[in-house]
Structures are given as structure tokens and as C-alpha cells.
Amino acid sequence: MIQFQRVSKTYSNKTIALTGIDLFIEKGEFVFLVGPSGAGKTTFIKLVIRRELPTEGQVLIGRKNLSLMKNHEIPIFRRNIGVIFQDYKLLPNKTVFENVAFALEVIEASRKDVLKQVPAVLELVGLKDKAKVFPTELSGGEQQRVSLARAIVNRPLLLLADEPTGNLDPDTSWGIMDLLMEINKRGTTIVMATHNKNIVDRMRRRVVALENGQIVRDEQKGVYDI
Amino acid sequence: MIQFQRVSKTYSNKTIALTGIDLFIEKGEFVFLVGPSGAGKTTFIKLVIRRELPTEGQVLIGRKNLSLMKNHEIPIFRRNIGVIFQDYKLLPNKTVFENVAFALEVIEASRKDVLKQVPAVLELVGLKDKAKVFPTELSGGEQQRVSLARAIVNRPLLLLADEPTGNLDPDTSWGIMDLLMEINKRGTTIVMATHNKNIVDRMRRRVVALENGQIVRDEQKGVYDI
Amino acid sequence: MKAKTFLYFTKEASIGLSRNGLMSLAAVTTVAFSLIILGCFFIVITNCIHFAEMAKGVLELKVYLKENVDPAPLQAAISEFKGVEEVRFVSKEEGAEWLEKSLGVKNLFVTADNPLPDTLDIRLDPKVNVKKLVKQLDSLDGIDEVAYGKTFVEAMLIIIQIIGVLGICLITIIGLVVLYIIVNTIRLTVLARWKEIEIMKLVGATDWFIRWPFMLEGIFIGVCGTIISLLLLTKGYHLLYAYIKEAAPFIPVLSEKIVNYRMFWLITMVGVAFGAVGSTWSIKKFLRV
Amino acid sequence: MKAKTFLYFTKEASIGLSRNGLMSLAAVTTVAFSLIILGCFFIVITNCIHFAEMAKGVLELKVYLKENVDPAPLQAAISEFKGVEEVRFVSKEEGAEWLEKSLGVKNLFVTADNPLPDTLDIRLDPKVNVKKLVKQLDSLDGIDEVAYGKTFVEAMLIIIQIIGVLGICLITIIGLVVLYIIVNTIRLTVLARWKEIEIMKLVGATDWFIRWPFMLEGIFIGVCGTIISLLLLTKGYHLLYAYIKEAAPFIPVLSEKIVNYRMFWLITMVGVAFGAVGSTWSIKKFLRV
Numbered sequence A, B: 001m002i003q004f005q006r007v008s009k010t011y012s013n014k015t016i017a018l019t020g021i022d023l024f025i026e027k028g029e030f031v032f033l034v035g036p037s038g039a040g041k042t043t044f045i046k047l048v049i050r051r052e053l054p055t056e057g058q059v060l061i062g063r064k065n066l067s068l069m070k071n072h073e074i075p076i077f078r079r080n081i082g083v084i085f086q087d088y089k090l091l092p093n094k095t096v097f098e099n100v101a102f103a104l105e106v107i108e109a110s111r112k113d114v115l116k117q118v119p120a121v122l123e124l125v126g127l128k129d130k131a132k133v134f135p136t137e138l139s140g141g142e143q144q145r146v147s148l149a150r151a152i153v154n155r156p157l158l159l160l161a162d163e164p165t166g167n168l169d170p171d172t173s174w175g176i177m178d179l180l181m182e183i184n185k186r187g188t189t190i191v192m193a194t195h196n197k198n199i200v201d202r203m204r205r206r207v208v209a210l211e212n213g214q215i216v217r218d219e220q221k222g223v224y225d226i
Numbered sequence C, D: 001m002k003a004k005t006f007l008y009f010t011k012e013a014s015i016g017l018s019r020n021g022l023m024s025l026a027a028v029t030t031v032a033f034s035l036i037i038l039g040c041f042f043i044v045i046t047n048c049i050h051f052a053e054m055a056k057g058v059l060e061l062k063v064y065l066k067e068n069v070d071p072a073p074l075q076a077a078i079s080e081f082k083g084v085e086e087v088r089f090v091s092k093e094e095g096a097e098w099l100e101k102s103l104g105v106k107n108l109f110v111t112a113d114n115p116l117p118d119t120l121d122i123r124l125d126p127k128v129n130v131k132k133l134v135k136q137l138d139s140l141d142g143i144d145e146v147a148y149g150k151t152f153v154e155a156m157l158i159i160i161q162i163i164g165v166l167g168i169c170l171i172t173i174i175g176l177v178v179l180y181i182i183v184n185t186i187r188l189t190v191l192a193r194w195k196e197i198e199i200m201k202l203v204g205a206t207d208w209f210i211r212w213p214f215m216l217e218g219i220f221i222g223v224c225g226t227i228i229s230l231l232l233l234t235k236g237y238h239l240l241y242a243y244i245k246e247a248a249p250f251i252p253v254l255s256e257k258i259v260n261y262r263m264f265w266l267i268t269m270v271g272v273a274f275g276a277v278g279s280t281w282s283i284k285k286f287l288r289v
């Protein structure tokens, strides 16, 4: 599903975010991406959704080499990937409902589908009451869950979650994790960047640890620390 | 230091965020504010810095009743409070250095002080190398630490930290907690809203638990859960 | 594009406008006011040109004939010259009559010979080259003098020409400036929202999917600006027209109907088209995500 | 305010401008272009008014005297009338001379009596009320007719007056519109940054601390726009002046020096002052945090 071949990423201000990453993630896997602040987790995710291009090496998603992808292919490509952004990236001028619906509007889903699926997914993340509210009127954790709802509403093949429980209390976090596991069971590949030791340690899934832009550990059924 | 007298807050869209809060926090205390997502923790902090006014009841900081405070007093009042915002609230057009320096510029500190204290505090939060970089070029955890640096640079009497470790790995989080305890020891009152069970449980400080806008628990040397 | 999608775009555009209320308002008023400037210029300049055109109608050259010359062949020859619209023969007797009338005296030449010459009055085509025409006339046999009003005619023609040239230059400059202001204003509203565009792209929206609502917003801003400016301009011209017809009925002012008609097209095209272009062109930069 | 703080504000403003490059550029060009419109209008209108003023210099009324009337007392009386600038006596002999010259014939009245009347040529004050003056003249003894060019004079005076009134109305309207556009443009740049203002307030900045850099930015945008527009306008007027002096030297165009001087003040005031006002006024709303 995801294949990194000797990938390096240096930002335009010369910050080296990733160096020589070699990684293969299979379809249906659930992978934790861990590592200290600034290790390159978000950069990894940006490379996967082609928000950034690698300065060296190749990123392959499915059979697509992202560096060779044409401009008009990008939107179509991104529709198969759900992303929970670390900074949520909600549209400030749209209500919660509209924000989630947007992921369906772009694939020109029917009105009926929108009206059915959006409330359902908002129910799942516990924000049924907040449908008509704007993101600026939400608490941090609520915004995070809207981002999650938008990421999963069109049942993507690949789900990238960047610190999806950073602003959630443990109970809500576990609720979200149950949801992600459920989605994973239905076949969605999940890559989750996280600092939540409790979750990683209890789930015992594959753990890829980054440090200074390099992979320092890659374990099946791993834990947060060494 | 902080006194809430039967405080209620209903937002303009009729969301009830806090109801009947009675709370007294003494000078020099270290208080954890816990509670599920949407419980009203951020609203509490907004009331303390007079970002919002209570719809009912009184908020007293020091001897000041915030509802009676005159407009021109507000900036002066806020300068004695450091805030780590949940969404960081960094100025996008200023570098890391300038963002931190801003808290000193507003009190018209001398150039010398700025050049001395800003690098020192950036060193403390581990962002010495990032001084010349813009917030958009930082990772989530790095932005969070800039917000922290700005909050503490002018040695405020009161420090409000809204989820200050949400995007930090456990090691860095503990580093930050050590820093906060150090500051607390020097006499600064600290109120910290958090979801980090590990930290709360290990520190054993006063815990105020909110739920649905009400205080459900207020323990000295408390833990995260009941 | 499905009808449903287009409907969606329209809804999006109107939502975008209303939720960015302050910005939209600022943009609409700026567009309206720029168009008012354009309209004012247009009114002034078309009327100046109209005035000049009218003035052309009264241009004349006078040719004095030598005594006892047959005017008919000369009249025919001059009619063929370039820049000549009409040639009228005025006999010495008619000339005397006219002189008596304009001097307010009677029987000017009853006791004496009429010393006035026979005359050919030449009405000129506005595109005439006066100098060349005068040379041609001078070279004709039987002509005593080409005289009356020569410099006046030349001056008038040049003024008319200058009004035309400057008018067109000015309206072009102002038109471009107004266009720029409109495009730029809409650009500013888009610049403020580049983050939204980025987010949309990250969620998988195609460029067109993003562009359409912005374009419709631009068009809508253009339409609103157009309507407001047209209302004010037609009202303004109505008042101006009444004022001038009252104060100076002899000034040839263009009728409201003509001005409103031309202005409608000018303003609508500029306002609407460039509202759309402005927004489309502005988001281009931000679509590269 | 400490000098250090002011320095800080200036630094802040220039940083703000450069880091919002695209927005600043858009704002500067919009301001410059609006001022160019104002300048164009100003040039056209001041020249029209100047032209009209010049035209006033040639206004005359002619009064024909009855035969054998002594002109001196009449001349003295008329000089006292309101709206009269100068009264000149033209005897019948002088009149005949003038007529001979302008008709191009000689010895017009050698064989006959000179039938022309003695005349008083009255040069008018531009502020004259022609109808009233004519009535006054008619009531005088010894006057045969007030005749020559009456309607022409009346028409000219009204046209001159209309040019003045309309010119001032137009320049005021355009001035206000340009002001509005400038204020609004700067407003749009501030609107895009209201979040920054909120953050600054939350960190303890006073209103003035926030306002100053924005105000300086506004002034700077105004200054840049002013400089650009003045350069283009003076260059443009230079070309126009040369063109008209070449093509139609008889048209009285205002000298470059006068226009540039007046325009400099108008544009600088509008551009700079309202750059500052625009930004200050715009952030007001966002300071309530």
C-alpha cells in the first residue's frame, strides 16, 4: 500500500525533516508512528498525501509513484485517503455538518448519501448536537473529532491520523481507538502518528519509531518505548 | 488569586459551557483542570483572562472583578498572566523569536532584556535552533512549545496552560512539567487544563474535575480519574 | 457537470458571500464605486464628443468670387473636393440683405453701388484637412479670396479632434484602472481565504470544484456592484440632464435613453466579467497544493 | 511614547508590509490607480475651468446709439452698472473701417452716407447678470438697440457657470469615491489579519500598541501609492501638454508647474491621510477582544 524508497525530505528553509526512509506498509495494516516532537511524523504523512514531494527517493502509494503523478490526478488520488490533520484543517466558514459533508461533495455524492452518512458519522464521534455549529465555536477536542469524522466519512482505503487523540480525554480517546480498529477490520490501512504511550502500549500493533528524521525502530506488536 | 462566584457562561449560540462554578485558587497553587472533551476547561481559562465575560456570577482575579474592569485596564491586567493556548495562537507573520519577544515588547522592555531573555527561554523549551523560523514551518509540538515560551518569558504571576502537552511526546512533556514546577516553586500560580492521565496521576496536585460545565470533584493531591 | 453540482456551487457561493459578510460588503461597494467613476467619465466624455460632433455641423468656409465670374462651374468643381460637404451660392444682393439685417440698418447701398462680392459658402466635412482645401481653392481661377473664419474653423476642427482622441484615451485608461481595482479587490478577498483553498485541495477537491464557487462569488460581487452603480448613475444623469435642460437648453446633451443604454452595456460587461476573472485569476496561485 | 517604542512600531510596520507582500502590493497598486483616476479628473476639470475663465475674457455686448447722441455721459453711466468691466466708444467711422477690413472691400461708403451707428462696446464681468444689464441699458436715453451677440454671450456665461458647478461636483464625488476605495482597500488588508489583532490583545498589547504599526502600514501604502501615481500623472500631463501645445497652441492649457503643484497637494493629502485613517478605522472593530 505505502512504499518509501530511500526517501529524504529537506524543507525549503534547509530543515532536514526525513533522511533515507525505507518503509513498506501493507494493505490492511495498522501502524503507529511514534517519535519525539519534530522527528518527522507529520512530514511522513504529508509525503503520503503528496502535500510535499520528497527531495530524494520515491514514494509509492498503491502502484502510483507520487513524484510522477500529474496535477489532475492528485485530487482523485486524495479522495481515497482520509486524513486527520494535527491542526484539524477545518473550513472556518462551514458548519460542522458542511465540513464533514465536504468530503462527500467533492466526489459528487448524491444529496441522499450526504444526508444519510454525515449524521451517522457525527453520531459515531459523539458530535450529533454540534452539526450546525461553526468550528470556531467548538472546543479543541470537538474540532479534532470533526476532522476525524471528515476523514472517515467516505470510507477511504487509507486513513492517516496525525495525533488524533492529542486533545481528547482518555475515555473519548479509547472510543476513537475502537472506531479506528473497527475501520481497520473492514480493510482500511491506518497509519497513526501519536504520542499516546498508553494507547500504543495496550494495542500492541506495528510501531515505527522515528528520531531525527530516521527510522530507529520498526516492530510488529511493539510498544511506545524501547 | 482566582475566585469564581457562582459563575455561569452561556455562549451566544446558546451553548451552556459552565454553570454555577464556585472556586477559589490560592496564590502559588498548582491546579489541574480535568474533564472530558467539551467540559468547559478552555471556557474557564477564557473567563480568567477576560477573553469572555461570565453571563452570571463574578470572576475575581487578585482583587479585581473582571466584569467591572475598564477597557484600558485589560491589557495591563493580561500582562501579568501567561497563557499557553490550546491552539497556540502564534502570530503567523512573526518568527519564533519575534513571537516570544512580543510578550516583552508590549511591556516596552529594553532591547537588552529582549535579547537576553528570549534566547534563554527558547533554550529552556528546546527551540534554540528554531528562533528564526516562522510558526508555519514548525511541527505541532514545536509550536506548542513556542506558545509556552511566550507565556513564561515575562515571568507572569499566573500561568494558564491549556493542554500544554497535547502534542508532545512523554519525554518532552516531562521536561515541560519540570519547567512548570520550577516556575511554580518561584511563586507563580499555575492552572493547567489537561487530558494527560499519567502526568496528573504522578504529580498528585490539586485536581478540579469539570463535567458538563460543573465542578464534579475538587481534591488536593488528586488523580485524573475518581 | 451535473446540475446538482452546479446547484451546489451556487449555494456555496452565496454561503461564502454571506459568511464573509464584511469582506463581501467592502468588495461590492468598492466595485460599485469604481464603476461609478467609470460611468461618470463615460457620461462626461460621450457628451463632450457629442457636443463636438454637433459643433462640426456649423463649420463653414467662405469663398469670395471675382466680379462677373460664373459661379456654377466653380460650385460644381468645389463640390468634388475632398472634405467639402455642400457648396451654396450667395449672390452680392443676398449678401447685402444679410449685412443689412445683421447691422440693423436699412437700404445700405441704395445710394451707392453694392461693393460686396459674390460668395460661395462651403459647409465642411468634419474630417476635412483645411490647409489642403484652402490651397486647392486658391488655385482655382475666378476666386478672389478664401477668407472668412479660416483660423476659427481650423481651431474648431483641432479642438474637436483633440476631444475625440483624449476622450478615448481617458476612457481607456480609466477603464483599465477600474478593471484593475475590481480585479484587485476581489483578489484581496480571495487572498484572505487561501487557507480554505489549501484545505479543500487536501480533501480531494479538483481545481474546478474550488474555482466555481469563487468565480460565482466574483460574478455576484460584480453584479451587485453593477446594479448599485447603474442605479446611482442613471439617477445622477437624470438629475444632470434636467439641470442642464433647465439652465442651458441650447447645450446639446445626449438623451438619457442613449446614455443609459450604452452605459448599461459598458458597466455590466466590466463589472460582471471582471468580477469573474478577478476571482478566478486570484485563486490560481493557491491551487498549487 | 519612548523613542525605542516608536522605532519598534516602524520596524513592525515594515515587517508587516513585506511579509504580507502580495496583499501590500495589491493595496499599493489599488491606491496608486485610484489616485491616478483622481488626478486625471483633476487635470481635465481644472483645465476646463481655466478654459472657461479664459473664454470670459472675450465676452462683449454692443450698444448702438441713436444719431447725434453725445457718447461721453452714456459711457460714464454704463461704466457704473454692475457686471460691466469696460466701456469703449466706437464711432461710425471706426465701424466702417472695421467693416471694410473684415469684408475685404475698400471705400465702402465713399459714394454714400455712412449708415452705421455710433457704438459702445461693453466688456463684461464674468459674474454679470446679462438679462438685468440689458434691461438697464434699454432704459437709457439715447440708445437705439442693444444687439450684437446677446444670446451668444448669455449662452457662454451659462456654459462657463455649468462647467464650474459640474466640475466641482464631479471632483468632489470622485474624490469621495477614491477615498472610499483607498480606505476600503486598506480595510481589506486589515480584515485578513484580524486574528493577529486578537492574539496581540490576548498577550496584553494596548490598542495603541496594535494600532500604530497598522497605521504606519496604512500611511506607507498611501505614500507608495501617492508617489507612483504622481510620477505617472506628471509624466502623463507632460506628454499631454506637449501634445496640445503642438497640435493646438491656441488652447489655453494650464502650465505644468501649476497643475503639478496643486495636484501634488491634493493627491498627497488624500493618499497619505486616508491610508492612515483607513487602517486605523478598520482595526477598531477587532480591538474589542
Ligand SMILES: Nc1ncnc2c1ncn2[C@@H]1O[C@H](COP(=O)(O)OP(=O)(O)OP(=O)(O)O)[C@@H](O)[C@H]1O
Residues within 6 Å of the ligand: A011, A012, A013, A015, A016, A017, A035, A036, A037, A038, A039, A040, A041, A042, A043, A044, A086, B136, B137, B138, B139, B140, B141, B142, B167, B168
Ligand atoms: N513547512 C515546514 N517548513 C520547514 N520546516 C518544517 C516544516 N514543517 C516541519 N518542519 C520541520 O521539520 C521537522 C519535522 O517536522 P514534523 O512536523 O514532521 O515533526 P513531527 O514529528 O510531526 O513533530 P510533532 O510531534 O511535534 O508534531 C521539524 O524540525 C520541523 O521544524
Ligand SMILES: Nc1ncnc2c1ncn2[C@@H]1O[C@H](COP(=O)(O)OP(=O)(O)OP(=O)(O)O)[C@@H](O)[C@H]1O
Residues within 6 Å of the ligand: A136, A137, A138, A139, A140, A141, A142, A167, A168, B011, B012, B013, B015, B016, B017, B035, B036, B037, B038, B039, B040, B041, B042, B043, B044, B086
Ligand atoms: N466560542 C464558542 N461559541 C460557542 N460555543 C462554544 C465556544 N467555545 C466553546 N464552546 C462550547 O462550549 C463547551 C465547552 O467548551 P470548552 O472549549 O470550554 O471545552 P474544553 O473543556 O476546553 O474541551 P476540550 O478538552 O475538548 O478542549 C463545548 O460544548 C463547546 O462546544
Ligand SMILES: [Mg+2]
Residues within 6 Å of the ligand: A041, A042, A043, A086, A162, B139, B140, B141
Ligand atoms: Mg506532527
Ligand SMILES: [Mg+2]
Residues within 6 Å of the ligand: A139, A140, A141, B041, B042, B043, B086, B162
Ligand atoms: Mg479546551
